[in-house]
Amino acid sequence: MSQHHPSSSTGDPRNGDARHSEARNVEPATGRHGVGEPASGGPSAAPRAARELPGHIAAALAGSGGATDSAGQPWAGRSLAGEDAKIHNFEDDDGTADAGYLAAVAALQSAGGDEAAVVASLAAARVFVPIVAQLAEEGDAAATPNGHTVHGDKQADMALVTLKAPDGRTAMPVFTSAAGLAAWHPQARPVAVYAARAALSAVAEGAELLVLDPGSEYTFVVRRPAVWALAQQHDWVPSYADPELAEAVAQATAGYPAVRRVELRPGGGVASATAAGAVVPGGGPGPELRVVLFLEDGLDAAGVQAVVAGLNSDWSRNAVFAERVDSIEVKLQRAAE
Numbered sequence: 246m247s248q249h250h251p252s253s254s255t256g257d258p259r260n261g262d263a264r265h266s267e268a269r270n271v272e273p274a275t276g277r278h279g280v281g282e283p284a285s286g287g288p289s290a291a292p293r294a295a296r297e298l299p300g301h302i303a304a305a306l307a308g309s310g311g312a313t314d315s316a317g318q319p320w321a322g323r324s325l326a327g328e329d330a331k332i333h334n335f336e337d338d339d340g341t342a343d344a345g346y347l348a349a350v351a352a353l354q355s356a357g358g359d360e361a362a363v364v365a366s367l368a369a370a371r372v373f374v375p376i377v378a379q380l381a382e383e384g385d386a387a388a389t390p391n392g393h394t395v396h397g398d399k400q401a402d403m404a405l406v407t408l409k410a411p412d413g414r415t416a417m418p419v420f421t422s423a424a425g426l427a428a429w430h431p432q433a434r435p436v437a438v439y440a441a442r443a444a445l446s447a448v449a450e451g452a453e454l455l456v457l458d459p460g461s462e463y464t465f466v467v468r469r470p471a472v473w474a475l476a477q478q479h480d481w482v483p484s485y486a487d488p489e490l491a492e493a494v495a496q497a498t499a500g501y502p503a504v505r506r507v508e509l510r511p512g513g514g515v516a517s518a519t520a521a522g523a524v525v526p527g528g529g530p531g532p533e534l535r536v537v538l539f540l541e542d543g544l545d546a547a548g549v550q551a552v553v554a555g556l557n558s559d560w561s562r563n564a565v566f567a568e569r570v571d572s573i574e575v576k577l578q579r580a581a582e
Contacts, residue, residue: 335371335437340423343370347421350465353527354519360527364471364481367440372419372457373426374443375433379404406433407452408459410530416454416466417447429460444476453571454530462520465528468571484534484570485511493566494536497559501552503544505580508537512574531572539580549577 349366352358379402408416420426423435438446440455444467447455455467455475467475474481484490491509498504512532517525538556540549553575560566560573 342421373435
């Protein structure tokens with residue numbers, strides 16, 4: 246038997262076929278509403294604790310001023326004219342995908358690697374962030390000697406592109422190659438940044454997911470805990486393989502005698518797929534973590550509900566759980582199974 250909780254952590258923005266846009270005046274982002282298949286494994290429950298930004302991220306955002314390019318300069322307020330219209334390349338950048346990332350993805354697809362290695366490969370990788378033109382305010386008006394008013398030219402500012410996942414969460418698309426970005430959105434301009442800088446910008450935009458190469462042969466989704474780790478330039482350990490999280494879960498379940506044992510497993514939404522349909526054991530949008538509770542036999546429905554509700558409340562107040570778990574599904578089994 247399984248127990249699922251409603252959550253805002255399901256959805257699949259990987260296809261990223263967006264047809265509507267919105268922009269904000271401060272640190273603008275153009276919303277591109279994604280269309281994609283739902284995550285396998287059903288609804289999930291995210292920890293309900295308030296997810297305050299870790300100190301390192303908050304400090305980095307305060308120091309950098311938010312969303313910036315590879316040189317640390319804000320995108321907001323720049324025009325798409327003159328020098329700003331050019332691709333912001335790294336030195337001698339040919340615009341192709343990072344070799345380390347490609348190798349990590351190839352290993353994942355062949356079942357010889359894992360998604361943690363793919364995220365680790367991004368630590369030193371250059372990616373491209375798409376930006377689009379957004380009409381800015383008209384220039385200052387001036388009076389001519391004959392009394393006519395001449396208005397200044399309208400300017401086009403740069404705006405970050407974001408995706409909207411079906412569950413409402415914001416995701417930021419990034420591309421491993423300039424060609425991939427151009428194929429996805431011919432009107433967007435690629436800005437070269439380190440992936441860690443892109444992750445920091447995603448946090449500044451309120452995005453919980455980084456979607457690598459949406460609409461391509463293979464799309465890899467970096468979920469919120471990995472986005473935070475990448476932004477802090479820390480190693481990321483998936484929640485289902487995190488010994489510290491396992492200890493926190495064990496401590497929580499110790500207060501419920503009806504729970505004979507507990508196991509952490511990859512959630513139903515960890516796996517992804519290539520465009521051809523081949524299943525890949527990682528890179529999915531979630532649910533990320535499956536908690537299997539082995540309950541004593543004979544527990545009635547009210548008893549089961551009390552255990553699940555109590556644990557959900559405990560997890561929501563646990564800082565480790567809130568920071569390291571993106572989305573969760575709970576499965577109940579009899580201890581004898």
